[in-house]
Amino acid sequence: MSAVLQNLVNQPYKHGFVTEIESEIAPKGLNEDTIRLISAKKNEPEWLLDFRLKAYQKWLSMSEPNWQNVHYQKIDFQAISYYAAPKPKKKLASMDEVDPELLRTFEKLGVPMHERAALAGVAVDVVFDSVSVATTYKEKLAEVGIIFCSISEAVQKHPELVRQYLGTVVPVGDNFFAALNSAVFTDGSFCYIPRGVKCPMDLSTYFRINTEGSGQFERTLVIAEEGASVSYLEGCTAPQFDTNQLHAAVVELIALDNADIKYSTVQNWYAGDENGVGGIYNFVTKRGLAKGVNSRISWTQVETGSAITWKYPSCILRGDNSVGEFYSVALTNNLQQADTGTKMIHLGKNTRSTIISKGISAGKSNSSYRGLVRITPNARNARNFSQCDSMLVGDQCGAHTFPYIQVHNNSAKVEHEASTSKIGEDQLFYFAQRGIDSEEAVSMIVNGFCKEVFQQLPMEFAVEATKLLSFKLEGSVG
Amino acid sequence: MKNENNQILLDVQNLYASTQDTEILKGINLTVKRGEIHAVMGLNGSGKSTFAKVLAGHPDYTVTQGKIQFEQQDLLALPPEERAQAGVFLAFQYPIEIPGVANSQFLRLAYNTIQSKRGTDELDPLEFDDFVRGKMKLLEMNPDFLDRSVNEGFSGGEKKRNEILQMALLEPKLGVLDETDSGLDIDALKIVAKGVNHLSTEQNAMILITHYQRLLDHIVPDYVHVMEAGRIIKTGGKELALELEKHGYDWLHGDRQNNAGISA
Ligand SMILES: Nc1ncnc2c1ncn2[C@@H]1O[C@H](COP(=O)(O)OP(=O)(O)OP(=O)(O)O)[C@@H](O)[C@H]1O
Ligand SMILES: [Mg+2]
Numbered sequence: 252m253s254a255v256l257q258n259l260v261n262q263p264y265k266h267g268f269v270t271e272i273e274s275e276i277a278p279k280g281l282n283e284d285t286i287r288l289i290s291a292k293k294n295e296p297e298w299l300l301d302f303r304l305k306a307y308q309k310w311l312s313m314s315e316p317n318w319q320n321v322h323y324q325k326i327d328f329q330a331i332s333y334y335a336a337p338k339p340k341k342k343l344a345s346m347d348e349v350d351p352e353l354l355r356t357f358e359k360l361g362v363p364m365h366e367r368a369a370l371a372g373v374a375v376d377v378v379f380d381s382v383s384v385a386t387t388y389k390e391k392l393a394e395v396g397i398i399f400c401s402i403s404e405a406v407q408k409h410p411e412l413v414r415q416y417l418g419t420v421v422p423v424g425d426n427f428f429a430a431l432n433s434a435v436f437t438d439g440s441f442c443y444i445p446r447g448v449k450c451p452m453d454l455s456t457y458f459r460i461n462t463e464g465s466g467q468f469e470r471t472l473v474i475a476e477e478g479a480s481v482s483y484l485e486g487c488t489a490p491q492f493d494t495n496q497l498h499a500a501v502v503e504l505i506a507l508d509n510a511d512i513k514y515s516t517v518q519n520w521y522a523g524d525e526n527g528v529g530g531i532y533n534f535v536t537k538r539g540l541a542k543g544v545n546s547r548i549s550w551t552q553v554e555t556g557s558a559i560t561w562k563y564p565s566c567i568l569r570g571d572n573s574v575g576e577f578y579s580v581a582l583t584n585n586l587q588q589a590d591t592g593t594k595m596i597h598l599g600k601n602t603r604s605t606i607i608s609k610g611i612s613a614g615k616s617n618s619s620y621r622g623l624v625r626i627t628p629n630a631r632n633a634r635n636f637s638q639c640d641s642m643l644v645g646d647q648c649g650a651h652t653f654p655y656i657q658v659h660n661n662s663a664k665v666e667h668e669a670s671t672s673k674i675g676e677d678q679l680f681y682f683a684q685r686g687i688d689s690e691e692a693v694s695m696i697v698n699g700f701c702k703e704v705f706q707q708l709p710m711e712f713a714v715e716a717t718k719l720l721s722f723k724l725e726g727s728v729g
Numbered sequence: 730m731k732n733e734n735n736q737i738l739l740d741v742q743n744l745y746a747s748t749q750d751t752e753i754l755k756g757i758n759l760t761v762k763r764g765e766i767h768a769v770m771g772l773n774g775s776g777k778s779t780f781a782k783v784l785a786g787h788p789d790y791t792v793t794q795g796k797i798q799f800e801q802q803d804l805l806a807l808p809p810e811e812r813a814q815a816g817v818f819l820a821f822q823y824p825i826e827i828p829g830v831a832n833s834q835f836l837r838l839a840y841n842t843i844q845s846k847r848g849t850d851e852l853d854p855l856e857f858d859d860f861v862r863g864k865m866k867l868l869e870m871n872p873d874f875l876d877r878s879v880n881e882g883f884s885g886g887e888k889k890r891n892e893i894l895q896m897a898l899l900e901p902k903l904g905v906l907d908e909t910d911s912g913l914d915i916d917a918l919k920i921v922a923k924g925v926n927h928l929s930t931e932q933n934a935m936i937l938i939t940h941y942q943r944l945l946d947h948i949v950p951d952y953v954h955v956m957e958a959g960r961i962i963k964t965g966g967k968e969l970a971l972e973l974e975k976h977g978y979d980w981l982h983g984d985r986q987n988n989a990g991i992s993a
Pocket of ligand 1: 780
């Protein structure tokens with residue numbers, strides 16, 4: 252492929268900067284004492300410590316998975332520090348009290364938080380390192396009975412709810428990284444929408460990884476009671492560092508009868524430099540349980556960052572007539588690797604699922620779609636439609652599709668479509684001949700390719716995502 | 730009286746170009762003045778499309794010798810998008826499909842990019858919609874084509890018409906039409922020819938690459954050039970095309986030694 256295309260995809264990371272806020276870091280290494288330390292620091296009830304210790308025991312008996320189509324150096328779990336918190340200052344009541352350094356960070360990211368909160372009517376639960384720094388719009392949400400806070404706060408204030416649901420969708424021993432998370436998670440978000448309540452605004456959390464060498468183990472729990480609905484946004488970016496950073500989050504969603512949860516992610520973590528040095532390892536377990544009848548779980552993700560991405564936001568369709576959706580754009584560049592997709596497990600009758608996956612590979616990157624559609628014997632009249640499209644930018648990258656389809660009920664209807672296309676020199680020349688330079692051309696082609704997924708995102712997020720993809724593919728042309 | 734030099738729009742001198750070490754263009758000379766229409770004919774594989782693509786700056790070809798002046802500016806020094814912005818337009822022989830990109834969006838971006846380079850006003854989506862529909866009417870194109878992806882699933886003739894639509898929108902100084910007539914039905918040929926005649930003014934010029942006299946019945950050229958093995962071996966008036974149609978290209982070879990301007 253030409254130099255033009257090569258340059259085009261070699262855009263340096265724009266969000267590479269480190270915010271200097273003093274951190275309190277636990278000594279490196281993992282053992283029962285570390286877990287007891289975390290639990291004590293966070294003043295946790297006994298049952299949660301037990302939960303952690305049980306997970307730790309499971310984890311010890313498990314080995315790191317190696318079936319995914321990604322390659323990386325073995326992670327030394329004893330070299331990671333499992334707890335980091337900004338030095339406690341006084342409690343923050345409003346945005347004005349937020350560390351100006353942190354605000355500047357958000358400014359550099361192009362997401363001025365106050366503006367977002369005010370203009371877009373978004374409540375932002377800022378997770379900075381592992382401890383929540385500020386929460387806004389809480390009162391407004393509280394008026395309708397919505398709880399939206401850090402999971403640590405939820406553990407203190409709503410222990411019965413956390414205890415009832417934590418680990419019910421992703422059990423402590425579900426997989427290696429989920430077990431690790433369950434043992435050592437330090438913070439994350441908790442969201443509870445009571446019966447019949449439609450959440451009046453999109454709930455949004457910005458995650459940031461900030462302390463060099465510290466792993467991040469976010470835990471998110473979203474519960475929508477009968478007839479409730481919520482749209483949850485998760486976005487993140489990280490500063491430029493030289494050592495790999497492990498991120499192993501767990502997200503659990505639970506939708507009861509007639510409830511609706513829409514979970515959208517735009518992920519732009521540091522991917523490493525052009526040689527792949529220093530990027531984030533993003534090994535995430537995300538799963539939604541459509542527990543009640545007519546419930547719906549919808550995942551939308553735009554994955555552009557991380558050195559390695561390994562995640563399969565999944566839906567367990569237990570309730571009759573429940574619906575699962577997965578809309579994904581995964582962009583990889585340079586030496587990035589992504590193995591992502593979804594699992595749709597049909598348990599209830601008349602359950603329906605839709606999978607739309609768009610993979611874009613540039614540079615020397617590799618991206619795989621891995622998806623499982625399982626129709627269990629009791630799932631009468633289940634339907635699935637899957638569409639997996641790959642786009643190659645240049646000719647040194649790769650795209651792979653691994654669809655697994657297991658049908659155990661012959662009333663099921665399962666459709667799978669796949670395509671691979673390539674941004675070729677001749678397409679770019681066609682644009683150029685009409686006066687349009689290659690950066691704009693690539694951006695237009697890629698955004699066109701991702702249209703069906705972007706349509707699923709809330710408006711401002713869609714605009715941001717469009718810009719982000721252009722960023723990632725832009726470069727000093729010529 | 731106008732300065733004679735100002736009338737020269739395109740001046741190609743001794744142009745050689747190759748791709749992957751194969752020389753395709755071997756010494757093309759061509760001068761095009763404003764207001765002129767030139768037809769370029771010649772056997773398959775003689776280098777007509779290559780010449781058109783080299784004018785437009787296609788990265789597959791390397792110019793090894795010669796010069797191209799466009800409005801007295803060195804065209805070869807410009808990247809392809811700047812050539813387009815300077816007013817060189819190529820209607821492709823095989824327009825490429827761009828799945829996922831709506832035609833309307835593409836046309837508007839092209840239009841606004843060129844407008845902004847000319848320092849003229851850009852159009853917002855609504856204004857542009859009116860504007861482009863007007864142009865489509867002229868070419869008797871169904872507005873449904875605006876919502877479809879660029880050229881995707883278009884028939885051969887529809888693609889060609891979409892090319893002329895783009896020329897109508899961008900109003901280039903030099904339009905190079907590479908076999909725009911091939912694949913057009915008789916009615917479409919008349920419509921496209923009408924469109925081209927409508928766009929042709931005293932200020933701009935056209936180069937029509939074609940195999941058939943039938944296009945030249947509708948768009949009358951000032952000059953007809955015949956290409957062979959990478960160069961222009963004969964130039965004449967409009968009657969040359971008729972002669973070729975009658976006698977075929979072999980007839981030229983009998984005539985060759987009498988032809989001035991052919992190097993040995
Ligand atoms: N990119 C390329 N790589 C290799 N060979 C090429 C390339 N482009 C053109 N050629 C060769 O150069 C010669 C001229 O091709 P060109 O397309 O310019 O011919 P043409 O006169 O337009 O023919 P036609 O009337 O069939 O359209 C042909 O032999 C062709 O195979
Ligand atoms: Mg040709």
